[in-house]
Amino acid sequence: MDAAAFVEELDRAVKSRLADLGQAAAAGEPAPELGVAQLLSLALKKELEASEEAALWMTREDDVEVKLALARQCGDEAKHYRLVEARLRELGVDPSKLSPLAGGPTPMFQYLAGLGSTVERVAAGQFTREALAQVHNDVFIAYCEAKGDHGTARLYRETIQPDEAHHHELGRKLLLRLAVTEDAQARARAAAERTLAMAGEMAEMARLKKGIARAPGC
Numbered sequence: 760m761d762a763a764a765f766v767e768e769l770d771r772a773v774k775s776r777l778a779d780l781g782q783a784a785a786a787g788e789p790a791p792e793l794g795v796a797q798l799l800s801l802a803l804k805k806e807l808e809a810s811e812e813a814a815l816w817m818t819r820e821d822d823v824e825v826k827l828a829l830a831r832q833c834g835d836e837a838k839h840y841r842l843v844e845a846r847l848r849e850l851g852v853d854p855s856k857l858s859p860l861a862g863g864p865t866p867m868f869q870y871l872a873g874l875g876s877t878v879e880r881v882a883a884g885q886f887t888r889e890a891l892a893q894v895h896n897d898v899f900i901a902y903c904e905a906k907g908d909h910g911t912a913r914l915y916r917e918t919i920q921p922d923e924a925h926h927h928e929l930g931r932k933l934l935l936r937l938a939v940t941e942d943a944q945a946r947a948r949a950a951a952e953r954t955l956a957m958a959g960e961m962a963e964m965a966r967l968k969k970g971i972a973r974a975p976g977c
């Protein structure tokens with residue numbers, strides 16, 4: 760199949776699975792002790808890991824377009840980290856008391872960091888995970904609005920979401936150029952599926968163990 764048809768098919772598959780994940784996230788009520796600020800503080804680790812992954816991949820890349828896309832993403836995710844920190848301060852939380860590195864890297868980070876080819880990284884990290892971040896952020900925005908926190912909702916809607924959408928679109932553009940053989944398409948499809956499966960497992964675990972639902976980020 761040509762790359763355009765492949766990306767269209769992958770898009771449909773990813774969107775349908777994301778709709779399920781979004782519904783599951785929106786259906787769960789966060790534990791009563793988890794307010795907007797507590798859910799927001801969970802985004803720090805995700806933004807840090809997203810930034811670090813982009814940096815790691817950049818050093819292993821020899822496609823200049825992909826290198827530069829990763830460089831932009833690395834900077835954007837670091838900017839998101841700082842924006843989330845600033846909002847936490849406004850909400851009365853001291854971010855220096857938080858330790859986003861505690862617990863070590865997430866299974867998602869470890870999986871993504873180990874991907875061996877450009878087409879897999881682009882399919883998993885940019886195309887799929889950035890779409891996932893947008894779905895989780897939408898659920899979080901609705902939650903913030905429902906709780907009357909319009910400032911946090913605005914930060915996500917106006918600044919963070921457009922960046923995540925841009926990262927996803929970069930993934931789409933690169934896949935159109937990279938997913939041109941049957942082997943590349945099979946690897947891209949498998950990497951996207953594994954990313955979604957892992958996201959589902961991690962969300963389920965967070966809900967069961969800590970009552971975390973509707974948290975922002977990937």
Ligand SMILES: [Fe+2]
Nearest residue numbers: 806809836839
């Ligand atoms: Fe981000």
Ligand SMILES: [Fe+2]
Nearest residue numbers: 889922923926
């Ligand atoms: Fe992103």
